[in-house]
Amino acid sequence: MPDDRTTRAVIRDEALRLFAAQGPEAVTIRQIATAAGVSPGLVVHHFRSKDNLRQEVDQYVLAVFEGLLSELTGDGTVSFEDAGAATGTLGEIFLEHLPVGSPLPGYLRRLLLSDTDAGRGLFRRLYAVSRETLDALAEAGAASRGNDPQVRAALLLVNDLSVFLLRDQLTAVLGVDPLSAAGLARLGPELLSIYAGGLNADPPAPGISPDAASGPAPQPAPEQAPHPAPEPAQAPEAVGGQP
Amino acid sequence: MPDDRTTRAVIRDEALRLFAAQGPEAVTIRQIATAAGVSPGLVVHHFRSKDNLRQEVDQYVLAVFEGLLSELTGDGTVSFEDAGAATGTLGEIFLEHLPVGSPLPGYLRRLLLSDTDAGRGLFRRLYAVSRETLDALAEAGAASRGNDPQVRAALLLVNDLSVFLLRDQLTAVLGVDPLSAAGLARLGPELLSIYAGGLNADPPAPGISPDAASGPAPQPAPEQAPHPAPEPAQAPEAVGGQP
């Protein structure tokens, strides 16, 4: 069987891929049609207009992402299995649950940076998750809320997002994709080190397997790290499959 | 005197403003012409084409930015005067040297995220500055290079950039522009706290003026903070005024 998707789904997927790669404004209906192997007219036959197609892809992507979030937070089983070097970043979520080369991270990146209601809603949602995460970590004694918990949660969020927004640029200077397994293995420990003891902490001896962290860390390093989302609470916006 | 700029400069400035606000692709030559109070033909008379205008604005912006960088690093006088709550972030550079509402941060943001040689060059330049800064801080005993200095410098850089890339989104959730004086005053201490002692450090008593930080910080907190660029070394790309 070559492809069991509806033609409509094929068009949606190709639009998603192209939108993620070049941005919605730079992609033409004719490009999408060619990529999907159909005529331009059929694209607007299935979706009323290009803008409507874009909105529908938005909703689809947000629904998938909401599914990823709830998979991490729905049950507590996951956090034990891969507690090795888990930093709980967005990068790990993507690496675990998405196929390599998935256009989803790129699409979410554009959505996050776009001046749209969907983009703003996505950021608010992530901020809520970040605040809940910080609260949970503080409750567990794994982190301090700081003097200004709202700001601290926001900083932790945007720091996590930055690796993801500047993925290509980091790949260029570091020589490794930060959203790959190798990249995460290289970035994770350094991030953990900063969050554990600040910039002044003596680094633990390198080369040791990152299992039981019983190094000369001056602070009681938390086994579980800064950002494994605790609970979804609710999904105010950004849900719902395709109609 | 109403305006002592050349018509050419007016066009360039209006293009810069519009490009920063909406992105170069979304801005038409006719829009630029209207904003500058001239005819569309004159825009391409002064600049050969729209793409050439965009490149010229790129070079202009990068030259101005390079000037800002060298002003901070050229002499060592600055770091003493405003050593109060100086965190050395890009935000402070902008706040001090640019008028409020300047389109420059927005333009640099788009340039940094754009898939262009100019954008990649800008990031490489910033990464070089970040590496030099980390080296200088380590030399002064104010920070550790960590196990992987390249990664640590990259993380410090993208964390700084994130506040700047997600400026609007942060403004929405925090209620204050992180690139304003009020925003920096609110974000700076929290950032300092994380970098000084990590996420577990007990926060110093709030409400105290941020002068001599002699709180119960478990780590010897550095008076000077993570990112005051030390030396320009050289400017490989991204220089040169308008021809």
Add this chain to the structure above:
DNA sequence: CAGCAGACTAAACAAGCGTTTAGCCGTCGG
């Protein structure tokens, strides 16, 4: 079998784009 509905295409449409062309107007150097 009739006919209707939906998937689908080819062609054309109006609008907006970047760019070109032709020409006007003021100001200099000879």
Add this chain to the structure above:
DNA sequence: CCGACGGCTAAACGCTTGTTTAGTCTGCTG
């Protein structure tokens, strides 16, 4: 005085865009 040159405009050109229209084919339903 005058010719040339640069700043500048108005109008048009060719092209691409999103969208519409008309029509074909296929498969199901009565």
